[in-house]
Amino acid sequence: MTDLIRFGVSIPDDLLAKFDVLIAEKGYTNRSEAIRDLIRDRLVEDEWSEADHDVVGTVTVVYNHEQSDLAQKLTEIQHRKHDLIISAVHVHLDAHNCLEVLIMRGKSVEVKKAGEQLISTRGVKHGKITMTTSGTDIE
Amino acid sequence: MTDLIRFGVSIPDDLLAKFDVLIAEKGYTNRSEAIRDLIRDRLVEDEWSEADHDVVGTVTVVYNHEQSDLAQKLTEIQHRKHDLIISAVHVHLDAHNCLEVLIMRGKSVEVKKAGEQLISTRGVKHGKITMTTSGTDIE
Amino acid sequence: MTDLIRFGVSIPDDLLAKFDVLIAEKGYTNRSEAIRDLIRDRLVEDEWSEADHDVVGTVTVVYNHEQSDLAQKLTEIQHRKHDLIISAVHVHLDAHNCLEVLIMRGKSVEVKKAGEQLISTRGVKHGKITMTTSGTDIE
Amino acid sequence: MTDLIRFGVSIPDDLLAKFDVLIAEKGYTNRSEAIRDLIRDRLVEDEWSEADHDVVGTVTVVYNHEQSDLAQKLTEIQHRKHDLIISAVHVHLDAHNCLEVLIMRGKSVEVKKAGEQLISTRGVKHGKITMTTSGTDIE
Numbered sequence: 145m146t147d148l149i150r151f152g153v154s155i156p157d158d159l160l161a162k163f164d165v166l167i168a169e170k171g172y173t174n175r176s177e178a179i180r181d182l183i184r185d186r187l188v189e190d191e192w193s194e195a196d197h198d199v200v201g202t203v204t205v206v207y208n209h210e211q212s213d214l215a216q217k218l219t220e221i222q223h224r225k226h227d228l229i230i231s232a233v234h235v236h237l238d239a240h241n242c243l244e245v246l247i248m249r250g251k252s253v254e255v256k257k258a259g260e261q262l263i264s265t266r267g268v269k270h271g272k273i274t275m276t277t278s279g280t281d282i283e
Numbered sequence: 284m285t286d287l288i289r290f291g292v293s294i295p296d297d298l299l300a301k302f303d304v305l306i307a308e309k310g311y312t313n314r315s316e317a318i319r320d321l322i323r324d325r326l327v328e329d330e331w332s333e334a335d336h337d338v339v340g341t342v343t344v345v346y347n348h349e350q351s352d353l354a355q356k357l358t359e360i361q362h363r364k365h366d367l368i369i370s371a372v373h374v375h376l377d378a379h380n381c382l383e384v385l386i387m388r389g390k391s392v393e394v395k396k397a398g399e400q401l402i403s404t405r406g407v408k409h410g411k412i413t414m415t416t417s418g419t420d421i422e
Numbered sequence: 423m424t425d426l427i428r429f430g431v432s433i434p435d436d437l438l439a440k441f442d443v444l445i446a447e448k449g450y451t452n453r454s455e456a457i458r459d460l461i462r463d464r465l466v467e468d469e470w471s472e473a474d475h476d477v478v479g480t481v482t483v484v485y486n487h488e489q490s491d492l493a494q495k496l497t498e499i500q501h502r503k504h505d506l507i508i509s510a511v512h513v514h515l516d517a518h519n520c521l522e523v524l525i526m527r528g529k530s531v532e533v534k535k536a537g538e539q540l541i542s543t544r545g546v547k548h549g550k551i552t553m554t555t556s557g558t559d560i561e
Numbered sequence: 562m563t564d565l566i567r568f569g570v571s572i573p574d575d576l577l578a579k580f581d582v583l584i585a586e587k588g589y590t591n592r593s594e595a596i597r598d599l600i601r602d603r604l605v606e607d608e609w610s611e612a613d614h615d616v617v618g619t620v621t622v623v624y625n626h627e628q629s630d631l632a633q634k635l636t637e638i639q640h641r642k643h644d645l646i647i648s649a650v651h652v653h654l655d656a657h658n659c660l661e662v663l664i665m666r667g668k669s670v671e672v673k674k675a676g677e678q679l680i681s682t683r684g685v686k687h688g689k690i691t692m693t694t695s696g697t698d699i700e
Contacts, residue, residue, distance in 0.1 A: 297700045298601070305604060318596060319576065
């Protein structure tokens with residue numbers, strides 16, 4: 145477990161008043177929590193920018209399952225990258241459209257590459273890579 | 284079903300050569316697919332910027348399950364927003380850390396609000412809202 | 423003038439250590455300054471998302487001055503929007519290419535619209551709208 | 562000079578209709594121009610991600626000129642980096658606030674570093690690095 149440290153931040157009162165309004169809107173009950181989130185967000189971005197950093201992220205794809213052998217192609221890519229994929233969840237959005245979220249873990253460069261390969265597959269309507277963290281490096 | 288249309292794009296040869304290199308790196312086998320992806324990405328962004336547009340997205344949170352009643356708080360928020368949440372997947376990242384991905388559908392403004400509430404909960408280490416599409420509006 | 427307030431932030435020691443490394447790399451000599459910057463960045467984003475908020479920003483365009491009547495078209499658009507444009511600076515990048523930065527001030531929605539019109543002009547190779555602040559709202 | 566090439570893009574009619582609405586709103590009169598812009602934007606992003614690529618960009622800072630020796634500090638940093646700075650424009654936003662835009666050219670990693678140093682200077686209220694291109698690589 146890590147220890148909590150307390151340090152002081154100097155800030156103009158006007159700026160703090162505006163920040164308090166913003167974080168209340170977002171649902172924060174506490175300035176420290178909001179500031180920790182700003183800090184963590186910057187650090188996660190930094191982790192992902194190093195090619196060989198261990199990261200956790202998701203790849204989200206939306207596609208039409210009726211498209212000839214698309215589902216099969218996506219499954220094949222996933223099996224080739226199975227060591228990067230922790231798990232996958234599939235949602236039937238309507239009669240035609242599927243959404244799949246893959247939870248991935250590995251070197252930043254490899255997770256990105258696998259994500260790009262899935263997203264660039266012909267017939268995938270929309271895809272996104274979401275960068276998050278294993279939580280071990282970022283308390 | 285929608286019909287395919289073919290239209291011509293004029294482009295300097297140098298620019299096209301560079302684009303071809305970039306999309307090959309990303310895994311595209313086909314210029315049309317790469318261009319459709321650029322277009323869809325811009326349109327998804329646009330959908331999410333309209334407060335009452337129906338959208339599909341995910342909310343990803345990483346947290347320490349040992350943190351006092353955090354898991355319960357997150358579950359309570361989710362139940363209050365259950366009409367927005369299609370499904371959730373949970374991964375045990377290590378002895379302490381959990382990752383949860385919620386797949387959400389609803390008005391853009393409501394999905395964002397629910398996501399912000401989950402992310403701002405004290406003890407959530409990192410959170411992200413990922414914007415995608417139901418696929419019905421964006422072929 | 424605004425008054426400085428000092429408040430305390432609680433943060434895990436590991437997280438703070440990582441933040442200290444990051445901000446040293448970026449050139450910060452002081453945690454408060456780094457945190458104020460994270461806060462201001464979020465607030466500027468927020469200002470720009472309100473259509474009728476007074477904002478300051480820049481529009482950067484790169485174009486080939488030899489392209490038939492492009493420079494003239496850009497000048498005409500600028501004159502029509504002259505009440506939004508504080509000043510403009512022009513750089514001759516090479517024998518063919520020009521870069522122009524317009525410093526703009528006005529309602530967020532109007533600055534964006536003028537910027538998009540300049541960027542979408544045929545022959546403009548690249549354009550960007552940069553969001554900043556008048557500094558009066560954000561100390 | 563580069564030659565224009567024309568190539569065909571296949572796209573669902575619904576998707577094209579939505580794209581046409583979006584680009585009309587942004588001021589495009591022409592699909593090819595809008596698609597070239599999407600392509601160039603992706604390529605500029607790519608150029609900046611390579612540390613030793615020659616790039617052109619701007620650094621925008623807003624600050625209070627009354628802050629003790631801030632203006633002088635910023636000038637000193639600029640002189641140390643003078644080989645990266647093509648030109649600078651200064652605007653007096655009000656009695657207190659200044660905006661300065663520096664137009665920069667050099668290796669991506671060096672332009673970023675100089676920008677971060679200016680932005681992180683104590684008293685700079687807001688700063689942004691804007692990535693664009695020399696136009697020679699990107700037609």
